[in-house]
Amino acid sequence: MSAISALTDRTAVEDALAEFDRIGRFAFLERYGFGEAKEYFLVTETGNYDSKAVFAAAYERQYGTRLTSADFSGGKQGAGRWLSDLGYTIEGMDSKEERLTFDSFEAALNAFHLAVENINAARDFVSNREFVSFYLPPSRQYIAMVPRGGSRPTAWINKGYVWFKNDDGTQDGIAFPYNKLRDGGRNSRQRRREEAERRICPTPGCGMVLPPNGICDYC
Incomplete structure (x- = not known):
């Protein structure tokens, strides 16, 4: 290393x-x-x-x-x-949790606590595919789904979307009805970043955070 x-x-x-x-x-x-x-x-x-x-x-x-x-x-x-x-x-830095494994999607769904608005879309996705095992990782951040005859997951349900691998190895995603990324979460992070950058002193080489009055204490 x-x-x-x-x-x-x-x-x-x-x-x-x-x-x-x-x-x-x-x-x-x-x-x-x-x-x-x-x-x-x-x-x-x-x-x-x-x-x-x-x-x-x-x-x-x-x-x-x-x-x-x-x-x-x-x-x-x-x-x-x-x-x-x-x-x-x-x-996960202090996590003592273990992986949770389920034989049914409904059991995994109950443990995952997906938003109510997204439950039907998640069920529709699973009903059209042949998964035989489901698990939540220690972080509890998604449901991994293992297909019949497989040993590794090929689809993952997250809070606002599902990612899955196609038979040809390509990958696709489907956004659920309630999806923070689609509904502006990324834009809010970008706005906060731009606001933070506007609070930095514009004097070359300074880089200090401006106080509320907008006047740098060092320049």
């Missing part, structure tokens, strides 16, 4: 999260060469993000270096801790 520099640029993380939202989870993971997170997720009001992949994407933005999974660890000793140090909430 190679030594890597500290990640210090929150803008790089925000840009990585925006890309995640724009292209979708599985396309994002494929682009950066990471598998699905099992335990550690970066949590915002717009969703839950695979922390190790987000860290790698942000690191590439800050330093121009493409990381692989072998270059650093996740969780408490790696990506989770570094992102937490930047002020992000990382679910």
Whole structure:
């Protein structure tokens, strides 16, 4: 495992999260060469993000270096801790939960607490496919669904959408009726970022946060 520099640029993380939202989870993971997170997720009001992949994407933005999974660890000793140090909430850092496995979708749905507006859409999706096993990871952030004859999930129900793999290996997503990303969650994060940038002193080389009166105490 190679030594890597500290990640210090929150803008790089925000840009990585925006890309995640724009292209979708599985396309994002494929682009950066990471598998699905099992335990550690970066949590915002717009969703839950695979922390190790987000860290790698942000690191590439800050330093121009493409990381692989072998270059650093996740969780408490790696990506989770570094992102937490930047002020992000990382679910799973103190988790003692275990995976919950179910033989029926309804049992998994009861444990997942999906929004009422999305339940019928989720049931419709599952009814048209042959899944035989369902589980919630320790983070409880999605329902993974394993098809008959398979050993790994091919579809994942999240709070506002479902991602699934087609027979030809391509991936698709379906937004549920109640979906924070579609309803403006990403835009609200972008607005907060732009507002924060407007509070930074415009003097080259300063970078201090402006007080309420808008006059820099140092310039």
